[in-house]
Amino acid sequence: MSIIFDVAAYDGKMVRLSEAQWRHILFFHPEVEGEQEKIMEVVKKPEVVLEGATRDMRVCYRFYPSTPVASKYLAVVVKVLDGEGFIITSYFTERVRKGVVLWRRIR
DSSP states (O other), X not given: OOEXXXXXXXXXXXXXXXXXXXXXXXHHOGGGTTOHHHHHHHHHSOSEEEEOSSTXXXXXXXXXXXXXXXXXXXXXXXXXXXXXXXXXXXXXXXXXXXXXXXXXXXX
16 A cells, blocks of 8 residues: 555644545545645644544544635544544535534644
């Protein structure tokens, strides 16, 4: 499995994006093509992190005033197993969904 990048997340855990998962993301969310730097930034410096669909998933959000689809949040979904994470998907969204807040940036 080829790795596109490994990055230390906001909580110190290593998170990776594989080439196979990147292809999967682009199939469902082609608007994020060329946004790998922003995806890494969201994992490293999110504004808020919510619990995902399961307890081992996290959804990191960061707002960008300029994106390929207007001003939006970039969401990155990370699954954490055995202390390491891997990116499941990433997409632009108009708002942070409701849910259990796991972490919030202090302003």
